[in-house]
Amino acid sequence: MLLPIGQIVQLEKSQRQAEVKALLGGGGEGEVYLVRAGREDLALKWYFENQATPNRRTRLEFLVEKGAPTSDFLWMQEIATSPSTPGFGYVMPLRGRQFQGFNRLLSGDMDPTFRSLAMAGYHLASSFYALHTEGLSYHDISHNNIFLDPFTGKIQVCDNDNVGIDGDSDVDILGTPKYMAPEIVRGEALPTTQTDLHSLAVLLFMMLVMSHPFDGMKEAGIRCMDPPAMKKVYGMEPVFVFHPTDRSNRPHPQYHQNALEYWPLYPAFLWDLFTRAFTDGLVDPKNGRVREYEWRKAMLRLRDSIVSCPRCRKENFYCSEAVKQHAGALGKCWGCGEVVPCPPRLRIGGNVVMLGPDTQIVPHHFKQDFGLDTPVAEVVKGMRSLSLKNCGNDTWEVIRADSQSTRVASGEAVRLNGPCKIKFGAVEGEIRV
Numbered sequence: 001m002l003l004p005i006g007q008i009v010q011l012e013k014s015q016r017q018a019e020v021k022a023l024l025g026g027g028g029e030g031e032v033y034l035v036r037a038g039r040e041d042l043a044l045k046w047y048f049e050n051q052a053t054p055n056r057r058t059r060l061e062f063l064v065e066k067g068a069p070t071s072d073f074l075w076m077q078e079i080a081t082s083p084s085t086p087g088f089g090y091v092m093p094l095r096g097r098q099f100q101g102f103n104r105l106l107s108g109d110m111d112p113t114f115r116s117l118a119m120a121g122y123h124l125a126s127s128f129y130a131l132h133t134e135g136l137s138y139h140d141i142s143h144n145n146i147f148l149d150p151f152t153g154k155i156q157v158c159d160n161d162n163v164g165i166d167g168d169s170d171v172d173i174l175g176t177p178k179y180m181a182p183e184i185v186r187g188e189a190l191p192t193t194q195t196d197l198h199s200l201a202v203l204l205f206m207m208l209v210m211s212h213p214f215d216g217m218k219e220a221g222i223r224c225m226d227p228p229a230m231k232k233v234y235g236m237e238p239v240f241v242f243h244p245t246d247r248s249n250r251p252h253p254q255y256h257q258n259a260l261e262y263w264p265l266y267p268a269f270l271w272d273l274f275t276r277a278f279t280d281g282l283v284d285p286k287n288g289r290v291r292e293y294e295w296r297k298a299m300l301r302l303r304d305s306i307v308s309c310p311r312c313r314k315e316n317f318y319c320s321e322a323v324k325q326h327a328g329a330l331g332k333c334w335g336c337g338e339v340v341p342c343p344p345r346l347r348i349g350g351n352v353v354m355l356g357p358d359t360q361i362v363p364h365h366f367k368q369d370f371g372l373d374t375p376v377a378e379v380v381k382g383m384r385s386l387s388l389k390n391c392g393n394d395t396w397e398v399i400r401a402d403s404q405s406t407r408v409a410s411g412e413a414v415r416l417n418g419p420c421k422i423k424f425g426a427v428e429g430e431i432r433v
Contacts (some may be wrong), residue, residue, distance in 0.1 A: 119153025185235025
């Protein structure tokens with residue numbers, strides 16, 4: 001241990017003292033401890049002496065002063081020093097107990113719902129957006145830096161001392177090869193917000209498909225995944241496993257079963273985004289990569305597409321193409337094989353929201369502004385049917401198929417027993433059943 005239990009460290013910004021209580025873990029850069037400053041418990045990362053460089057301290061001072069882009073980041077709060085131990089470290093908030101490591105998801109030790117995964121993807125893309133808006137980029141992002149709450153989909157991002165100024169050429173960390181943009185792996189570029197977009201796409205693919213987008217037949221044929229082999233697979237010759245025309249790197253049926261099982265479950269709009277990210281995004285990194293805004297919209301659309309099988313309760317996804325092919329049904333449930341009927345759904349502009357029990361309609365559905373906190377409407381389950389309750393302040397106008405019109409005031413509900421149009425103030429939606 002670099003710091004013995006009971007050692008006191010000095011927090012520079014607040015001039016407080018913190019006592020080392022326990023060793024939480026360690027890695028290639030240093031060790032992480034539980035410390036107590038007054039009545040507050042914090043995490044302390046203390047660097048190995050060879051990692052505690054003047055350049056790292058300068059970057060830490062900048063990031064401490066900059067502050068966290070959002071509360072999703074376990075950000076550096078203060079630099080810590082000790083007269084009895086060489087080097088320095090920093091304190092950050094402790095990770096919430098409900099947050100579990102991304103690696104548990106990949107190993108199968110965590111089993112979140114698709115709804116939680118969609119929200120985790122949304123929060124991850126939002127975190128990247130917030131970071132980039134501050135003129136910062138993540139120089140070493142991987143699944144080891146991401147923790148998620150399997151019940152809500154909220155995330156926390158750690159190891160933020162590897163964040164740097166976008167475009168900074170003084171970089172001492174390039175990243176983890178599987179998550180680095182191919183141009184970095186090839187030695188042609190340094191980490192930037194543009195290369196972060198590739199890392200984000202890889203993380204989202206792994207979150208949803210439980211496999212790497214370049215791990216296919218080519219990777220399976222390599223006996224020793226040494227640095228030259230990794231450079232070949234992830235830098236020199238990356239091929240998307242579901243490339244629309246190049247079938248040379250399809251998932252291996254023995255080693256990449258997750259990719260083969262999960263990919264077909266998702267709707268076509270998600271296939272299109274991943275395909276663009278790992279085809280156009282490789283050929284034209286500047287213009288071909290999927291932006292954070294697009295991923296945020298896609299993750300919320302994915303959440304809105306979820307339909308529970310009435311027999312086994314497995315989550316399936318609405319896809320308009322599938323509904324056309326199956327005469328108004330979603331097709332067979334991936335869990336039990338029964339045909340899943342299409343539930344009532346609300347179409348607002350180009351967006352379709354499945355209306356199941358407890359579904360909420362929020363401002364984002366009207367404005368595409370990512371406003372998720374205050375519901376405008378919610379689905380309530382009655383004895384025989386579902387109803388859509390007005391949770392806002394505006395009175396709705398409901399127009400039935402026979403052109404009869406009724407008004408639904410705040411707190412009232414309209415039964416979802418037939419097609420109709422609803423005027424939510426200035427925005428019109430269409431209920432289909």
